[in-house]
Amino acid sequence: MKHLPVISLARMKSGLFWRTFFLLSVLTTLSMAAWIGMISVVQREPQAQQISAQVISVVTITHAALTHSAPELRKELLFELVSNEGIRVLPLEPEDKVEPAPDNWLMPDIVAMVKDKLGEDTRFSARVNGVAGFWVSFKIDDDDYWLMLERERIRGLTGIQWLGWASLVSLLSLLGAALISNRINLPLARLTAAARAIAAGKPPEPLPETGPIEIIEANRSFNQMVDDLRQVESDRAVILAGISHDLRTPLARMQLEVEMAHLSDAAREGIQSDIAQMDAIIGQFLDYAKPTETASFASVDISALLADSAREAMRLPDVAVGTTIAADAHVMGNATDLKRVINNLIENARRYGKTEGGDLTEIDIGCHIKSVHGARRVYIDVQDHGPGVPDSQIEQLLKPFTRMDTARGQANGAGLGLAIVDRVLLRHGAELHLRNRDGGGLHIQIVMAAA
Structure with missing residues (x-):
């Protein structure tokens, strides 16, 4: 949401x-x-x-x-x-x-x-x-x-005496005006608080369906909307579970049949690659549709999380990773979702960040803490050394099902990697900035409030 x-x-x-x-x-x-x-x-x-x-x-x-x-x-x-x-x-x-x-x-x-x-x-x-x-x-x-x-x-x-009486009447009038204003704005204050709760991912208390007919109708409609959203969330959970079961079960059966079939090594590897690609696309759809529960937010050691993701990326044969990670950087969030965000960014850089004519992808991962207007902020940077993206098309990268193939080379996938990143970070209250790196490549920066 x-x-x-x-x-x-x-x-x-x-x-x-x-x-x-x-x-x-x-x-x-x-x-x-x-x-x-x-x-x-x-x-x-x-x-x-x-x-x-x-x-x-x-x-x-x-x-x-x-x-x-x-x-x-x-x-x-x-x-x-x-x-x-x-x-x-x-x-x-x-x-x-x-x-x-x-x-x-x-x-x-x-x-x-x-x-x-x-x-x-x-x-x-x-x-x-x-x-x-x-x-x-x-x-x-x-x-x-x-x-x-x-x-x-x-x-x-x-x-x-006239001034005294006028002052008394003015004071009573102002008190009456404050009381009337508060009475008028109280339903709107309740509605605002309930909307803020929904925006924060929390179920709001039902609004009282009392008062003037306009307030009753507005609160009744809002309560109905909350019930509908709750039902949508429930239906989406059921649909996600069904997709995971109904699509991945046949893929697993196909994988087994390929293993048992008498096929050449080239044919077997090609079919297995297609099955793995289909499974990855299904995983992307599920990750994009999966909601982020703000109730599960806790203090996350983003420095350790980045270091773990960098070590995992270093095991890949076609990736060279450089790190500049500040120690003890903590943010509030869901550790699993933030790990998925970092892995998506590293995978995006691995796929699209190869230099022209090169077989090795260079990825730079950085993290530093800076105070902005008295508030501590954590800056996370993931950069590659590839061809980059035309400046006029950078904003398109965050849209679902979008891949800048003409600029970044052909790659498999549904084009949901950065859309998933943007969706998760939005629920974390973080900022996502994309720009071309000086010297070539894409520079992705995440800005989050320090815990």
């Missing part, structure tokens, strides 16, 4: 989750801003009218009380206003230190309404002689007075 193009869970969260969260946050912020603007517009005039009416009422009542009270009782009346109502009345003196009226969004409307009722000469101040309050002037006969109201009696929501 090939790797599935799966987006990692972290990447998914940093993409769709935050995009959904951002859009919900923007929508909430704009809605809240529109709501605050609407409340401000709708509430401004009624609130200004209410405060203006209160100021006018207090000034009018105070003016009437002072005007109609006996002069000897005015002092007592002023004391009572201060102690019970929080209202202070002081004479307005020319030398009073007066600060401007409070600067807020309601003040212009309040000033206009109060002056409309009390007269255009009415003055307003936020602080008189260092005393803070809401100060309004009025006249009794020809005398001017200050009337001070406590700010709390006419104060609406301050900017800090």
Whole structure:
């Protein structure tokens, strides 16, 4: 099974989750801003009218009380206003230190309404002689007075209060957006994790078939796909076993009959060669179709494995092997499959790497460890000294049933050797690079993460 193009869970969260969260946050912020603007517009005039009416009422009542009270009782009346109502009345003196009226969004409307009722000469101040309050002037006969109201009696929501409420609403909105985004992306996170498990060769847990109809249908289809893949794997195992038995049994019987038949040595060797070639082709098909189980991966001493494969190749009469193998290079993988990969590469070099007019194939096997961006990587090199491959056709080498006979000489086989290598290495998370060797021949390099 090939790797599935799966987006990692972290990447998914940093993409769709935050995009959904951002859009919900923007929508909430704009809605809240529109709501605050609407409340401000709708509430401004009624609130200004209410405060203006209160100021006018207090000034009018105070003016009437002072005007109609006996002069000897005015002092007592002023004391009572201060102690019970929080209202202070002081004479307005020319030398009073007066600060401007409070600067807020309601003040212009309040000033206009109060002056409309009390007269255009009415003055307003936020602080008189260092005393803070809401100060309004009025006249009794020809005398001017200050009337001070406590700010709390006419104060609406301050900017800090608006900011506090807005911050609280924003925080709750963001928490709600995060919760909604998580709820929306949870099914996708489960689906991504299950797809990653399949890509890693592990059976995923069945996805819950609950929630919205779209999620139910997607999870049900995915679960059905997993069951179908499991059935395909089971059927393939049965088919592979059947191929091995049904094809190799007749070949073994033919081999026996050839041995017992009265044939010339040349005829017997030719038939035996054909039978061996058929058996090798069947072996290639089985190797290509056989899955690599990632659950069987363990630390493999690739240095020792390469040394063993090189020693076996040296026993062949038409092969000369040179080795440059670093010690103690370990990778994670299946030792049997990696041994098959190395043997396939050596066999490919033996078949196609003969120099023109020569009877000996020179093969160089190398292994070294290098750190790349802080990660240790193992580099495995297998090179021959043959004619090489045209650069435009190198990528074709990894395709099944492909043999570059025009460039590499005639050879027997189904053209699955490098395709098997590519398939096994793909499941090992390794990189396979093919290029022509300087000086002639093909250079095949495998790059794997060090264990």
